[in-house]
Amino acid sequence: RKEVEQDPGPFNVPEGATVAFNCTYSNSASQSFFWYRQDCRKEPKLLMSVYSSGNEDGRFTAQLNRASQYISLLIRDSKLSDSATYLCVVNPGTGFQKLVFGTGTRLLVSP
């Protein structure tokens, strides 16, 4: 089983739609969780950290479910500019920031 698993997609949605991605992780001792965004052939950029109580940043909401070992990202009112690959990233807590990256979920928002 992979340490971090994501549905690769693509998720094809129209502008204005709400879309959600899940990501599962295998290490129950994992300390911290993130969503990064990666545009085609560009570097990953932090979208948001995921806090235990869940957190929201504008149209984006992240949730953590430790019991079921998954995190989620909800995007409301999708924009064309949201088209990208969303990487689930987990810090397993094994020292330094040995982050474990998922392979990403591709989102395509169409007019």
Place this chain on the structure above:
Amino acid sequence: NAGVTQTPKFQVLKTGQSMTLQCAQDMNHEYMSWYRQDPGMGLRLIHYSVGAGITDQGEVPNGYNVSRSTTEDFPLRLLSAAPSQTSVYFCASSYSQGPMEPQHFGDGTRLSIL
């Protein structure tokens, strides 16, 4: 705002050649790391450094060397390039190794080994 700067952006090598991928950051970050990204796989940690003079291996260190003589620079050396090292390489830095500390990535080096 330079952030993390990687050079070169593209490189083609022949099998057996050596080269150095450069990475520099101007944010006074102590922590730096190198990742490779291959199709169908997540970014994988090659080597990392927690400060000048201190480096350690990540998940996939074979075939690569690093050094950290200054806080700013963290070059990655390919000793004898192999086709399996064809990849996109990202350098990243962070201010601390706190669990919620974000990593800042350079814009990558696309390396092809023939």
